[in-house]
Amino acid sequence: MTGQATISHPRIFQGWFVVAAAFAVTFVGFGSAYTFSAFVEPLQRNFGASRGSVSLVFSLAGFLYFGLGILSGPLADRFGSRPLAVAGMILTGLGLAAASAAQSLTQVYAAYGLGVGLGVGCAYVPAIGAVQRWFVRRRGFASGLAVSGIGVGTLVMPPLASLLIGMLGWRGAYLTLGALAMVLGGGLALLIENDPRRRGLGPDGDPPPSTVAAARPEGAAVNEAIRSMRFVSLYAACLICSFGVFVPFVHLVPFAQDHGIAPSAAVWLLGVIGIGSTAGRFFLGGLADRMGRELSLLLMFVGMALALAMWAVSTTVWPLAAFAFVYGVFYGGWVAVLPAVVMDYFGGRNVAGLIGILYTSVAFGTLVGPSAAGFAFDVSHSYTLPILLSAAANVAAAIIVTASSSLAVGNTALQRQRSVSPP
Template sequence: MSQEKRKPRTKDVVPSDGGWGWAIVAGCFMVTICTRAVTRCVSIFFVEFQMHFGQDYSGTAWIHSLVDCTTMLCAPLGSFIGNRFSCRVAVILGGILASTGLVLSSFATSLEFLYLSLGVLTGVGFALSYTPAISMVGAYFSERKALAFGIAMSGSGIGTFVLAPVVQLLIDYYSWRGALLILGGFVSNLCVCGALLRPIVLKEDEDEACPLARDSECGFKVPTEKEALQTKMDSERCSSSSSSSSSCSVAYQSCLQSLQEYNFLLMPDFLVLAGSFLFLANGCSLPFVYLVPYALDVGVNHHQAAFLMSILGIVDIVGNITFGWLTDRRWLKRHRTLCYMFALGMEGLCCLFIPLLRTFALLVPFSVLYGYFDGAYVALIPVVTSDVVGTSQLSSALGVAYFLHAIPYLLSPPIGGWLVDTTGSYTATFFLSGFSLIASSLLLFTAAVVRRCQRRHPHPRHGDANGTQAAPTEDPCCKSKQADFYSIKNKDMMITNTPAPTS
């Protein structure tokens, strides 16, 4: 039997669009249940916390706000750990922290204790698990990426639909302390989900790690194994002369690697997308918070008002999956960003029409439309982000994207409540939500129009006085690689050909 060392089985260099990728989707599906669905179910404990600790609604409501805000605020930390170690490590560590936070919350003696255990510790655990799991789906899928993201992220709606009555039953039978303890055990399944996230090395990652891998396409000779070994020996001989310069070089390379992970922050397209996320986060949470109070205010009974939220959650799942499948079709794949803008705009228009809907029969179509387009844009957020920054930087970009959601998630519900208290109606609150969502869509649409105009009327480059462009030259990427290679080779030749000093 051959004694040669074998490489690990994690060297798939192209997304397979299937195979183990569906196990990744299943793992991410469970992660969204254990994070986003559990976060929504925290509101079920409000009345229990309020009665046990004798606090008002505003003080108790901070628990849910802290969980949601911390999850989004610490999303870049999850991306950082996933990039430095692996997504598997990040999700397992997040599962341990989140489960510990829920178990400790079952022994809470004050509301402040819950702020730290449930709001901060559990929120950090959710942050470490959520973003890396989503980015792994993008690494395993290319052709059916939108469908895979839609299925994975539908766990939020399905989990809310299933967990909400289960959590209420647990509270009835075991009190809120027992329910939190059992919920902590359930969330520990994040560690199992993390074990499913087998790392994969993408072809673009390999090319970035070894830029000369693609140089054969550029028309010049790639260095042979002997030349590469000689260059390595020469560089090691030169570097061994000074330990201080070597340590500086290592520090420089580490710093350069960190900068490369976030170089998308300088991309104009991503900056526009980030601005769109700010408007989106400011408007998307208000209907979920104020739909039931508005329905009760216009005379809808409690059971029908709660049923509106159930409709919204169920249709949200349909939007996740069907819109993801539609945008993977060949005739729509090139226009996924346009579909994303359409979903945002339609969701905003639905919010603008809410003040005209004052009966249960009229609010049902709103719940259906808003829920569908909400699920549609949620499924497309990682897809659109991946189209802008690439798959290799998706984890870091999603961390920044969800980080931008944190402050609006924390502040928009209180602002909406202040508008209700000031005006005496919900009209201004829903208008704020609608205009924010429409502004998010219009910002992306304006950037797309500007980009299209620039492509149709490009500026003259290195041409004659009449603006005629010069003939195309060599690929600058290949040219720079060729120059770098020959500069290294010439430097090595100078080192090896330097005559010995004479006595």
């Protein structure tokens, strides 16, 4: 009894502070990135540019902040997530500040594309990868809570950017957002820690494993994982769906304005995606822990496809708001469940590196999708074809995940049959 009384346990598990830090990184990083829709019209007007060429700014940034995970993930596995997350938030702030001084659209490409792209790319995968190691039983919920910063950022930051543009102009708005990224994002990123064992803890706050084998997290080697059918299928599904996933984040606001909706209400629609996204990350992440994360991932693809089909037939504010919310729910669930599925498949040994490699698929889709939708609009003055293709891409992704899951189950059953068959 006496010995037990001397053992002290923290009232709040340290893993939740890591989740809070990752929330701050995603809130500031992606919230700043997703303000871009509010800047499309001012940038078009200021530089006399087409919608497709302006949309390319976001596509370049998106390509970098998802593609850079292939470097930042392994670096985080080796050196720790905190320095990369802090550096990423500082780069994001500098990129936004540099964009405020741009004198040409090319300079916006360089400042916003490189600054925000490299900054979020440095911070995102390391922060989310760190969260995966702190939880097992509640991994889906914790991952969902961490990336719900993206949803809250999408809710808060675009209306804030619109307000700042009205008060300070687009240059002053970018400068203010840059300062916010460096101070808030960089400061809270200091709470990130890579591994619970350094605090004498196990995942979920359990006692740490006492075996020698616990000195290194279990899991597949990178080369082994990326050659597996599960990883290849997951990569293909994410690549295909990503051609359409980010089209609403760039084009929903101009789409709404094209149909006579006031700019303030159009930007509010982007905030509705954020509301839905926050709900999806928070609730669907926890639900995935109970119903199975692989099945949940399949449902996210189907849900995004159905929501995009709603967009194709919506032209007034309330149907568009319904689309925005439903789409946000399933998009948020997709972002929440995906890192947890990687951890389930391949373990924690190289989880950040594998998430980073997987996100290069999203990078290529983001590079092509939003800008292609913009150029398609420049030619046809309609978003119908890009929206329908985006929905079809998510259907294709769902088919790939279903086929991969069925093949994996079949292979497992065959291996079991062989193991019990006489020689």
